[in-house]
Amino acid sequence: MADFALRPATESDSAAIKKLIRRVGINPMDLDWRRFVVAVDRSGKMRGCGQLKPHERDVIELASIAVEPEDRGKGIARTIIEHLIAQAPRPLYLMCRSSLGPFYEKWNFHAIGLDEMPAYFRRLVRLASWFMPKGESLLVMRLL
Ligand SMILES: CC(C)(COP(=O)(O)OP(=O)(O)OC[C@H]1O[C@@H](n2cnc3c(N)ncnc32)[C@H](O)[C@@H]1OP(=O)(O)O)[C@@H](O)C(=O)NCCC(=O)NCCS
Structure with a gap:
């Protein structure tokens, strides 16, 4: 248990x-x-x-x-x-740092591009380039 x-x-x-x-x-x-x-x-x-x-x-x-x-x-x-x-x-979205992409792929989430993102996520991804740690980007993933 x-x-x-x-x-x-x-x-x-x-x-x-x-x-x-x-x-x-x-x-x-x-x-x-x-x-x-x-x-x-x-x-x-x-x-x-x-x-x-x-x-x-x-x-x-x-x-x-x-x-x-x-x-x-x-x-x-x-x-x-x-x-x-x-x-x-569905669809269900999430945002994570790029190193966690493989973690969420376990549940069939897939990374999507800017053109597929709802406006909320697009805004944050554009902002994120200013505050993400070196070597990381902000990933938006979607489960259909
Ligand atoms: C990411 C996090 C939520 C994982 O929690 P956890 O309870 O240790 O995860 P689980 O034990 O349920 O692991 C589930 C699976 O994911 C894998 N996994 C765990 N952390 C992982 C990571 N950082 N990267 C890739 N895979 C990971 C495990 O090996 C396990 O795989 P399996 O089921 O195939 O054996 C935890 O490390 C955390 O709180 N991190 C800080 C907050 C954070 O980054 N949250 C995500 C925000 S997008």
Whole structure:
């Protein structure tokens, strides 16, 4: 049996979600707990999270996938991602640094070009060239 379980977030998870997102250094915008699912350990402590974030009409993003550094490699992100994908409409989008492309390809996400991106992602990709670490770019991926 897995040593963690998934559940919908509650308001009392809000601070832990924001803290984890800050800790792992991913997009800190739009972290409304109501859209989140969290992975908790046997003592109820949050170990990972993820959300489905709505943007413009019909555009949904798989976002805020994060796992505490000491709990990685146990399948927590996989469980969160598969749970969220199962309830998401298609297409489903995500944004990640280019080195994580192979990670999301496991679930059949494919990188798309600027011409295929909804406006929200196009804007961010253009901005990202200013703040991405050396050797990385911002990838937008889509699951059909
Ligand atoms: C990326 C991250 C979410 C992975 O979490 P995790 O719980 O360790 O992942 P899992 O254990 O569920 O791994 C699932 C699969 O992905 C693979 N994987 C894990 N991290 C990977 C990485 N960085 N690159 C490529 N593959 C990776 C695992 O080997 C595993 O493969 P398998 O199922 O075929 O054996 C975690 O490292 C993290 O929180 N990173 C910082 C935040 C971040 O970058 N989030 C993504 C934002 S787009």
